[in-house]
Every structure is written in structure tokens, then in C-alpha cells.
Amino acid sequence: MNDDTLCRADPEPRGSPQEPAMTMARALGESPVDGSGVYAALDLGTNNCRLLIACPANGSFRVIDSFSRIVRLGEGISSTGCISEAAIERAIAALIVCRDKMRARKADRLRLIATEACRAASNSESFRSRVAAATGIELEVIDRETEAALAVVGCSPLIHPKARGAILFDIGGGSTELVRIERDREGGEPHTKAWMSLPIGVVTLAERFGGHDVTPQSYTAMIEEVTANLGAFAAQHGFNLYGMHLLGTSGTVTTLGGLHLGLARYDRRKVDGIWMNDIEITQAIARLCGMDYQKRVANGCIGAERADLVLAGCAILDAIRRAFPLPRLRVADRGLREGMLVEMMREDGVIQLN
The missing domain is CATH 3.30.420.150 (Exopolyphosphatase. Domain 2)
Incomplete structure (x- = not known):
């Protein structure tokens, strides 16, 4: 295994995403978190930009809106080390759609993450600043352990x-x-x-x-x-x-x-x-x-x-x-977004741990 490969056993529990979610909600001009409203989970990956908006329902959640677009944010990073201008423009265009959907659905509990492309790119910080200025979305770059943990939460019902x-x-x-x-x-x-x-x-x-x-x-x-x-x-x-x-x-x-x-x-x-x-x-x-x-x-x-x-x-x-x-x-056909929704709803007490 090379030095970049991460391998851990029995990871520690992840920290609460509540504060970043509240900060992002304020940035989008929404109401504070009250634990009973509309939830939104956004995953900006190396290839896709995905959004899921849901409400708690019957011990789980009901999806009320979604969005998915291939933006290829990580195109060329392996050779240049940077997110390209074309990829930045594609990502911002997709994130504007996501922002408008969250506003239209009055989402008041948000978690908006970015993964490997933003972890790897040398211009990740400037990219996220441009995203915030253009859309009001403040992306949270998660580490690989958190990414794996969210996938477990999102997919484990299918075991x-x-x-x-x-x-x-x-x-x-x-x-x-x-x-x-x-x-x-x-x-x-x-x-x-x-x-x-x-x-x-x-x-x-x-x-x-x-x-x-x-x-x-x-x-x-x-x-x-x-x-x-x-x-x-x-x-x-x-x-x-x-x-x-x-x-x-x-x-x-x-x-x-x-x-x-x-x-x-x-x-x-x-x-x-x-x-x-x-x-x-x-x-x-x-x-x-x-x-x-x-x-x-x-x-x-x-x-x-x-x-x-x-x-x-x-x-x-x-x-x-x-x-x-x-x-x-x-x-x-589920994963990080579902994991984020479940985690937020569990923290707010609107759904229970199994």
C-alpha cells in the first residue's frame, strides 16, 4: 500500500456536523435550525454534484427534491494539481441550481460537503471562496474517514x-x-x-x-x-x-x-x-x-x-x-447524501437510532 492510502480499524465516532450546517443555513439566508424542518444534503464529488432534500417521515425521511449533475471537478487534477477554470465554472453552475432548490424548498438544516477533488487540489481554498461568493454555499471538505463513515450510515440498511x-x-x-x-x-x-x-x-x-x-x-x-x-x-x-x-x-x-x-x-x-x-x-x-x-x-x-x-x-x-x-x-443507489440526512435527523431527535 502506498503512503497516500489510509487504513484504519475501529475509527472513533465522528464529530457533530450541527455547527457547520447552521452556519451554511445562515449564509443562504434561511431560518435557524429547529430540528423539525426541511433537510438538505449536498455532495460535491470529483465527478458528480448531488443534492437531496428531505423531510422526516415515519422514522426515516421522505425525499421532496433532488438534483444530480456530472461536473468533473477533478478533471486534470492528477496531472496539474489544480481544479481547472472550466471545472470551476461547471461546478458553480450546478451549485447555483442546488442553492435555488434549497431556497425554494425552504431547507433550514443543511450539510454541504466536498470530497477528494477539494482534498487534493492546491487551489481548493480559492475555489471554495469563489463558490461562497457566487452561491452563498460554504463547502465543508470532509476527510476520507468521514466519507467512509457517511457511506456506512447511508448504505447499511441494505445489508x-x-x-x-x-x-x-x-x-x-x-x-x-x-x-x-x-x-x-x-x-x-x-x-x-x-x-x-x-x-x-x-x-x-x-x-x-x-x-x-x-x-x-x-x-x-x-x-x-x-x-x-x-x-x-x-x-x-x-x-x-x-x-x-x-x-x-x-x-x-x-x-x-x-x-x-x-x-x-x-x-x-x-x-x-x-x-x-x-x-x-x-x-x-x-x-x-x-x-x-x-x-x-x-x-x-x-x-x-x-x-x-x-x-x-x-x-x-x-x-x-x-x-x-x-x-x-x-x-x-444511495450513499453520502442519505448518510448526512440520517445523521442530522438523528442529532435533532426527529428519527431514532435503530
């Missing part, structure tokens, strides 16, 4: 109720998080046993090895690159997997889910929560690898925005499958 645990993975644009989640007893609450974060995601891998024209040789090279970075974590935590399954959240696994279901157009309602066995995953990846770039663009579950990234994501997934050879994968 099979009779499973001993899961290997959760979140393949992002600039990093990939893995978490070993276990129950101490049948029916118990799943909790994190160990986690790691790789400074490798679909954008960084595709930029390094190519994303438009992927040969069998370059695909294998991508798998080997990720495998080398996974080695130490897999050696420590890739054993005693009986009764566990894979749990994946990312555009890669949701795309594979859509292909597996034969969808003409991607539909979250049909994909979130589906199961794929090892043979089905292999078949879906083989189908993708057999498509040229134009066929990937034309596919309704991929499109032009993901066509040059999806095979890099498959290579990351194949490396994870090698390290953790589990027979089934559950696909999650």
Missing part, C-alpha cells in the same frame, strides 16, 4: 438482515472507500470493523490508463494498479468472510445493475437494492468490455457523461472482487 456483515465499497471519481461492516450477533446493529481509502477513483484511473479506448491489456493494468493498493488491507481483513456479502455504491455498480436488468434507460427505483451473483457481475462487466466507446455512449444506462469512466470503475470492482471473493453483491 441483508441475516448476513453477518458486508464489505461496503464506494467507487468515487478521485478515491475509493472500503469498509468491513459486521454484526456481533444475529439481528444486531452492524458496525464498522475496519476501513480504508484508496486515492484512486474512476477519473484518476481513466486519466492514467485511458477511458475511451480500453484494451484488454490496459484493463488488466488498471486491475493490477488497484490490487497493489488493496494488498495490505485485504491481507488484514479479507479472511473469515462466511455469511457476508459485497455492498456497492457508485455509478459503476448502478450501471452494471441497469445492464443486468436490461433497462433501456436507467431507473433508480428498479436498481437500488437488487442482488447480483458473481456470474451475473462477470457477465455484465464482459458486456461492457465488449462495447466500444460509441456503443457505451449510446447505451441508456451509461451515456456520454460516463462512457469514458465506466470501465475504470469496473476494473476497480474487479480488484475488490479478487481481494474479497464473495458470491453476491447488493447494489446501492
Whole structure:
């Protein structure tokens, strides 16, 4: 494992996000947090800008608005070290839409985060200052441990109720998080046993090895690159997997889910929560690898925005499958935003811990 790779066991509980959320609400001109209003969670990643707005309902939450746009904030960072001007403009345009949606829905409890691109870029601080000036949004750059923890909160409801645990993975644009989640007893609450974060995601891998024209040789090279970075974590935590399954959240696994279901157009309602066995995953990846770039663009579950990234994501997934050879994968079209919403609502006492 290289020096940039983070690997920790039994992380300490995260601090409360309440104060940054209150500060951001004031910046947007909204009312103070009262613990019973409208909640908003924004995730500005290396590739996507995503927003979820929800209200507490029946012990969970009800989504009242959402937004997702690929902005490629991390484009070129691996070679230049900076967020480009074009990426800044794309991100600000998307964040203006998010701000307007939060205002229209009168969201009064917010958490607005940025991840790997803002962690890695040398001009991250100036970028966030421009975002604040243009939109009123003050982005909170979270560390990799927090990112992994939020993914656990957002996705853990999809762990099979009779499973001993899961290997959760979140393949992002600039990093990939893995978490070993276990129950101490049948029916118990799943909790994190160990986690790691790789400074490798679909954008960084595709930029390094190519994303438009992927040969069998370059695909294998991508798998080997990720495998080398996974080695130490897999050696420590890739054993005693009986009764566990894979749990994946990312555009890669949701795309594979859509292909597996034969969808003409991607539909979250049909994909979130589906199961794929090892043979089905292999078949879906083989189908993708057999498509040229134009066929990937034309596919309704991929499109032009993901066509040059999806095979890099498959290579990351194949490396994870090698390290953790589990027979089934559950696909999650959920993650950080849902995790932020649940955390805020639990803190405010409007939903209860399971």
C-alpha cells in the first residue's frame, strides 16, 4: 500500500456536523435550525454534484427534491494539481441550481460537503471562496474517514438482515472507500470493523490508463494498479468472510445493475437494492468490455457523461472482487447524501437510532 492510502480499524465516532450546517443555513439566508424542518444534503464529488432534500417521515425521511449533475471537478487534477477554470465554472453552475432548490424548498438544516477533488487540489481554498461568493454555499471538505463513515450510515440498511456483515465499497471519481461492516450477533446493529481509502477513483484511473479506448491489456493494468493498493488491507481483513456479502455504491455498480436488468434507460427505483451473483457481475462487466466507446455512449444506462469512466470503475470492482471473493453483491443507489440526512435527523431527535 502506498503512503497516500489510509487504513484504519475501529475509527472513533465522528464529530457533530450541527455547527457547520447552521452556519451554511445562515449564509443562504434561511431560518435557524429547529430540528423539525426541511433537510438538505449536498455532495460535491470529483465527478458528480448531488443534492437531496428531505423531510422526516415515519422514522426515516421522505425525499421532496433532488438534483444530480456530472461536473468533473477533478478533471486534470492528477496531472496539474489544480481544479481547472472550466471545472470551476461547471461546478458553480450546478451549485447555483442546488442553492435555488434549497431556497425554494425552504431547507433550514443543511450539510454541504466536498470530497477528494477539494482534498487534493492546491487551489481548493480559492475555489471554495469563489463558490461562497457566487452561491452563498460554504463547502465543508470532509476527510476520507468521514466519507467512509457517511457511506456506512447511508448504505447499511441494505445489508441483508441475516448476513453477518458486508464489505461496503464506494467507487468515487478521485478515491475509493472500503469498509468491513459486521454484526456481533444475529439481528444486531452492524458496525464498522475496519476501513480504508484508496486515492484512486474512476477519473484518476481513466486519466492514467485511458477511458475511451480500453484494451484488454490496459484493463488488466488498471486491475493490477488497484490490487497493489488493496494488498495490505485485504491481507488484514479479507479472511473469515462466511455469511457476508459485497455492498456497492457508485455509478459503476448502478450501471452494471441497469445492464443486468436490461433497462433501456436507467431507473433508480428498479436498481437500488437488487442482488447480483458473481456470474451475473462477470457477465455484465464482459458486456461492457465488449462495447466500444460509441456503443457505451449510446447505451441508456451509461451515456456520454460516463462512457469514458465506466470501465475504470469496473476494473476497480474487479480488484475488490479478487481481494474479497464473495458470491453476491447488493447494489446501492444511495450513499453520502442519505448518510448526512440520517445523521442530522438523528442529532435533532426527529428519527431514532435503530
